[in-house]
Amino acid sequence: MTPMIKVNNLHKKFGDVEVLKGIDFEVNKGDVIAVIGSSGSGKSTLLRCLIDLETADVGDIVIEGQYLMKNGTYGAPAEVRKIIGKMGMVFQHFNLFPHLNVRDNLELAPKMVKKSKKMQLLKRVEEQLKEVGLADKIDCMPSTLSGGEKQRVAIARALMMDPDILLFDEPTSALDPELTGEVLNVIQKLANNKMTMMVVTHEMAFARKVANKVLFMSDGVILEEGLPEKIFENPQNNRTKEFLCNYMQD
């Protein structure tokens, strides 16, 4: 079976600073990959390279068998757009459209990109909002929602485009601790439905419970990867041990 994501020898520099120093991994259908590691280790950059929000310098990125980047070279813009269209992304700061209500936030992309019909679209919006437990917020403006609600709307918005893969860039880092649960529950639900996901997170308990594979990144490389039990209970690398130790103390 072709992997959903395959990355070979990925390098990325910001100016003189090399942020990714040769990354290799694969994501299979239905995988939930948690990417952990300290700030500045390159987790977010890695995720952003997969969906062309950052331009990588060296290596291959293959999405569902199609090259987004081959030997450091990207395809034509139309090709790139088609490939990243298979993925959805949820951001740390939600990035909802503040001038549109919840319904229009969800409808904008399907209407513009897929030319979906209005009636079907409303039905879909209602279903999707029900999934994230916000059916009653359909007419609300984003500014009236709590952080957790905003993030759940953002997840619903990403799902409207029927992505094969969902990328989460620290989805709970901007939330009050008491609001993280509602967002993590939605992600857990997606995992139960076999959605393929990559989640950059600082929520270790969540990573352990939901992920079937954990990547530990440090200083631009994947230092250790494996089953959550293995990483959390029996880390091999000293850096991993140290990192997890710091987390457990909190």
Next chain:
Amino acid sequence: MNVNYFLNVLIPMLKGGIITLTVFTATIGLSIPLGFVVTLMVMGKVKPLKAVAEFYIYVLRGTPLLLQLMFVYYGLPILPVIGQYFVFDRLTAACIAFVLNYAAYFAEIFRGGLLSIDKGQYEATKVLGLNRFQTMIKVVIPQMIRVSLPSVSNETITLVKDTALITVIGVTEILHYAKTAVNRDANNFAFLVAAMLYLLINFVLTVVFKKLEKSYDF
């Protein structure tokens, strides 16, 4: 002071008011789209266009509107060779000068509006598959308008008052008739009426912009 005198002063001034509103409408209607185009040139990646737009803003903001007005009406026609193609009647010359001048200011206001939009908005539209045009129309411009509205409102009210400048190239607008009446009758009353007319126009504009700001409050 009687009603007859009041009407005697007011009626020609209302005729002038129509001219004032003509210049005002033409300027708002044309300088806003032109200003937005200049903003896109300044913010764009095409270096020569960016340089042209920046120079345009520099010159039009950096010289007096009154000078620009006189240059368009008196100066352009006497340019060697090409001057003959730039002979305009007074009203047209006034409109041209105002549109060009105000476009430079609007361009800077819109640039400020664009700069205020979070980078995350562009990232969200990209991962959702919107193209650049769709992003501009559906996401960027509505947010830019909200941020720009108070400044646009300010500029619009300034414009109403600036229209009084065109009296110097002989356009018969409100101030022209006021001045005529004051000189004729040695009576300040006409100035008062003119002030009232400007205040009335700006009152309407203030109400309209308040409503607009409310509808863009999200």
